[in-house]
Amino acid sequence: MLQTLFTCIGWLGVVFCTLGYFLLSVKIIKADSLIFQLLNIIGGLCLVTIALESDDMPNAVANLLWMFIGLYALGRQLRTQANASKK
Template sequence: MYIMLLNSIGWIGLGSCTLAYLLLNLKYIRFDGWLFQALNLLGGAGLAIKALDFDDTPNFLANCLWLVIACFGMIKYFRNRPRNNDQEIPSNA
């Protein structure tokens, strides 16, 4: 059961990174958008967990860096997005 869970986490990680790259190249998403960063975050985490299971330190560290870079991208996105809650409600006077 444990091995099946780790394999699933690894496959989800691979699928997330690959999907992010595919959608970016097809221009369905932007590199500075939240979806691209979220897919890379999920992918990096999944691949890092699987690499840790294999005791593959270089791969583990590379995917941890991937994960950290995606976290910075998410933080940057959410700090720089336009805020709509400052708009006034128009009156019907």
């Protein structure tokens, strides 16, 4: 049962990351869009979870970095929007 849950989390991560990249590639969303960053952050977190569960450290680190890049970009976007609204 627990293994099935981890497998579903892993597949959800694949879907989110792939969907974000697809939508970006076909120009439905932009790289600085909230949805793109959230798909990367959530997808990366899901993939980190399954990589840690299966003791796949290189994959876990790669996806952790992917997730933190998304968090950094999202934080930067939110700060820029907050500064623009103050003007």
